[in-house]
Amino acid sequence: MIESLNKAFCVLPGVGSKTAQRFVYHLLERNRKGGMNLAKALVDAMEYVKHCTSCRTLSEKTLCHICANEVRNASQLCVVETPADIHAIEQSGVYKGKYFVLSGYLSPIDGIGATELGLDELAQKLTNQNIEEIILATNATVEGEVTAHYISNMAKQFNVQITRIAHGIPIGGELEYIDVNTIAHALSGRKEYD
Amino acid sequence: MIESLNKAFCVLPGVGSKTAQRFVYHLLERNRKGGMNLAKALVDAMEYVKHCTSCRTLSEKTLCHICANEVRNASQLCVVETPADIHAIEQSGVYKGKYFVLSGYLSPIDGIGATELGLDELAQKLTNQNIEEIILATNATVEGEVTAHYISNMAKQFNVQITRIAHGIPIGGELEYIDVNTIAHALSGRKEYD
Numbered sequence: 001m002i003e004s005l006n007k008a009f010c011v012l013p014g015v016g017s018k019t020a021q022r023f024v025y026h027l028l029e030r031n032r033k034g035g036m037n038l039a040k041a042l043v044d045a046m047e048y049v050k051h052c053t054s055c056r057t058l059s060e061k062t063l064c065h066i067c068a069n070e071v072r073n074a075s076q077l078c079v080v081e082t083p084a085d086i087h088a089i090e091q092s093g094v095y096k097g098k099y100f101v102l103s104g105y106l107s108p109i110d111g112i113g114a115t116e117l118g119l120d121e122l123a124q125k126l127t128n129q130n131i132e133e134i135i136l137a138t139n140a141t142v143e144g145e146v147t148a149h150y151i152s153n154m155a156k157q158f159n160v161q162i163t164r165i166a167h168g169i170p171i172g173g174e175l176e177y178i179d180v181n182t183i184a185h186a187l188s189g190r191k192e193y194d
Numbered sequence: 195m196i197e198s199l200n201k202a203f204c205v206l207p208g209v210g211s212k213t214a215q216r217f218v219y220h221l222l223e224r225n226r227k228g229g230m231n232l233a234k235a236l237v238d239a240m241e242y243v244k245h246c247t248s249c250r251t252l253s254e255k256t257l258c259h260i261c262a263n264e265v266r267n268a269s270q271l272c273v274v275e276t277p278a279d280i281h282a283i284e285q286s287g288v289y290k291g292k293y294f295v296l297s298g299y300l301s302p303i304d305g306i307g308a309t310e311l312g313l314d315e316l317a318q319k320l321t322n323q324n325i326e327e328i329i330l331a332t333n334a335t336v337e338g339e340v341t342a343h344y345i346s347n348m349a350k351q352f353n354v355q356i357t358r359i360a361h362g363i364p365i366g367g368e369l370e371y372i373d374v375n376t377i378a379h380a381l382s383g384r385k386e387y388d
C-alpha cells in the first residue's frame with residue numbers, strides 16, 4: 001500500500017521516488033486528514049473539470065469565467081499554449097481581452113496537428129465573431145515559434161490584426177546573466193526610445 | 195474545484211501553489227487516470243496503513259516485514275527517528291538486525307517527550323527481550339544528538355552495549371567542500387589506520 005502510493009505519486013511532473021517517499025511518509029505520519037482531502041479533491045477535479053466550449057481552457061462550467069465575463073473585450077483574442085499561461089497573463093493584470101487555449105504546440109511527429117490544437121475552432125471564431133486582433137502568446141521556444149508562425153499564416157486570410165508578444169530582456173534582468181539568444185533577440189528587436 | 199485541488203496539494207512538504215498548479219494542470223490535461231489512481235492509493239494508505247506493534251514503523255500488517263522476519267538478528271536493535279531512515283539503512287544492505295522507530299526526536303517545547311517517542315516500549319523491549327546491542331542512529335542534528343544522549347542514559351541501566359553510528363566525511367566527499375563541523379568531528383573522531 002505504501003509502495004503503490006509511492007508509485008502513484010510518481011505520475012506528477014518532477015516527482016521521483018525519493019520525493020514521492022517524502023510525500024508518503026509526511027502524509028502518513030503527520031497529516032492523514034490532508035491526504036484524505038487531497039484524494040477527495042483529486043476525484044472531484046478528475047471527474048468534473050472539463051474544457052470551456054469557447055476558449056478550451058480547463059473549467060468546471062460549460063463557459064469559463066473569462067468567456068462568461070461580458071465586460072472583457074471580445075475583439076481581442078490571446079492565443080496561448082496552456083491554461084497555466086492564462087493564469088500567468090491574468091496575474092500581470094494588463095490584459096482585458098479573451099483567450100484561446102491550444103493545449104500544446106504543433107508537433108506532427110507526436111500526431112499533434114492543426115485539428116488537435118483546435119485551429120478549426122479558431123478559424124470559425126475568426127469567421128463568425130467580430131475579432132479585431134489576435135495576439136500570439138505561445139512560448140518563446142522553437143515549438144512555440146513554429147506554432148505562432150502557422151497560426152499567423154492561417155489568420156492572414158481573415159481581416160484581423162496579428163500580433164506577437166514582445167521578446168527581450170526580462171524586467172529586472174542583468175545583461176551579464178542573460179543568455180546570448182535573448183540578447184540577440186533584444187538587440188534586433190530594439191525600438192525607438194521615447 | 196481546480197482551486198481546491200491546488201490547495202489540497204499544498205499540504206505536501208515542499209509544494210507551494212506554483213508547483214501545485216503544475217501538478218493540477220498536468221493531471222487534468224494529460225493524465226486523469228493517473229490522478230484517479232493517486233486518489234485511490236491515497237484513500238487506501240490513509241485508511242489502512244498503521245504502525246508495526248513491535249518497532250512502530252509504518253506497516254499494513256500488525257508486524258512489519260522486518261519484525262516478522264525470523265532470520266534477522268533480534269539481539270541488535272537500531273533506533274531511528276523515522277520509517278524513512280529504515281528505508282535508507284536497508285538500502286545500504288549491511289544491517290541485519292531489527293529496528294525501533296521513535297517517530298521524531300525529543301522536543302519538550304512541542305510536547306514531544308519520552309512517552310511520545312515510545313521510550314517506555316523501548317525500555318520494555320530491553321527488559322523482556324534478549325537484546326545485546328542498541329545502535330543509536332538518530333540524525334546528526336542537535337535534536338538527534340540530544341535524543342541519542344537521552345536514550346543512551348536510559349539504556350545504561352540495562353545490560354546492553356550502546357553504540358552510535360559513525361559521523362565524519364561522507365564517502366566520495368572532498369574535504370574542500372565539507373563544512374567545518376563535519377571536518378572537526380572527523381578529526382576528533384579519527385581512528386587507528388589499518
